Amino acid sequence: MAAPPTAIEQRLPSQPDAAANIVVFENVSIAFEDKPVLDGISFRLAKGETKAIFGVAGSGKSTILKLTLGLVKPDDGRIYVLGDDVTQMSEDALFELRRKIGMVFQESALFDSLSVRENVAFRLLEEGHVSEEEVEKRVREALSFVEMEEAVNKFPAELSGGMRRRVAIARAIVTQPEVLLYDSPTGGLDPVTSTTIIQLIVKQRDVYQTSSLLVTHRLQDAFIMATHYFDRKANEMRPLPPGSRGEIPMAFLILRDGKVIFDGDARELAQSKDEYIREYIS
């Protein structure tokens, strides 16, 4: 059996510094129509780490991803992404930064007038300096990664929900971004397709070691990610060997009433005495 990925302790510094933190939220608040959604939240996403964000509907999970991308501006607080303060950046500067970030939207958000090839190649074509051969090669690679090569000429309307998510993942990873943001990638999918999507996310995490924020309602998805690794030789996701601890750079963040009530790893989550958290994970 292939060895699990490098232990988290080796990959992450014990004391997070600015360079090691890919995303930093500092006392971020935002309200929509006078209703507070996030109320002074702070957290950090370390390099190579995957952080799963939980909370009930309307708790501001997706808003965190949009704030990270600078698609919405916070009312208060600072957000640093790859060292840049996105709260102070102009829209033009944000377009440059966003090229280093991949995002998988809740409902895939594929461009319905473009084919799968054009959707996946969108960012490469927009950059303008990538040759046609290179675009074709990278599109094929990205689609091969999500096992969707056969759908290259199809349009989004011809794909199932799970296939659309996979194409959305291919579109997000085609430029090998430094950060990936997943907004409920398994929402509305059947358990088998959900597992396929989670396997792809685990594959991306362990093969390319991309830092990522994952918003999900499904706690089991995050636990699978925390307890499995991707075996490159077998080309499949496998459970960690018994007794191994801390090998997976995976953290959990739980939101309640606009505040962060938990930020830690799977072990800490399982040992939490907080009544709300215990009810949430039960």
Place this chain on the structure above:
Amino acid sequence: MELISPTEFAKDTVQTVQDYSHLAGQSIANLFRYPRYFADMLQQADLIGVGSLPIVILTGFFTGAVLALNSANTLQRFGSLSLLGQLVSVGMVRELGPVLTGLMVAGRNSSGMASELGSMVVTEQIDAMRALGTDPMKKLVTPRVISTVFMLFFLTIISDLLGLVGGGAVARGLLGMDSHQYWSSAWQILTFQDVFMGLVKPLLFGFVISTVGCYYGISARGGTQGVGRATTQAVVASSVFILLVDFFATKLLMAIFGYR
């Protein structure tokens, strides 16, 4: 129906004017900034220009024809049927050609833009485009504005010509006028000022149609119902704005050219 306070209404109105002005200004400013999407402009020009050709031809032809029919009745009373060509020519070139073409294109394309962009907003495609590092204003709005302004100019010329042909067909076929007389009077009456007025207006109308359509599309909220509402509002607003702009542009141009 929910009542809204006067303060909220005033705030919303100011916000709408501000957002629309920003979009309209950006659509022009983007012409001078990279990247420029020529392929998208050509695609939109085909959709807006070539796609609108059948309705513009029909509208122009029958407007000219019915203008000739109605005017002939009055002109005959004064024994001035020979002026029919002049009347159709001035009426079509200065006013009816630009306005009716503008209204037809507004009905077809302003709604199309609002529904297309609105659907992209509610399915997060606009957010996805921004997330992929592309400015939707440059990629979606500016090509539509440029193409509409450019194509409406030529559609209006076609409409004017077809209006004259329609008037000529009625003059020759139903009123028994000499074709040469009709066409020579129609041609001779036109001055530079008439043609200039008739060709400035489609540029303004094209800008109104595309910016209003894009504005309502980009600001669509509330799922499919919101897209439907945006589409209706786009057609109504762009049609009303065309008539308003027409009045003020006519007044201004008449003042410039010294018409009374």
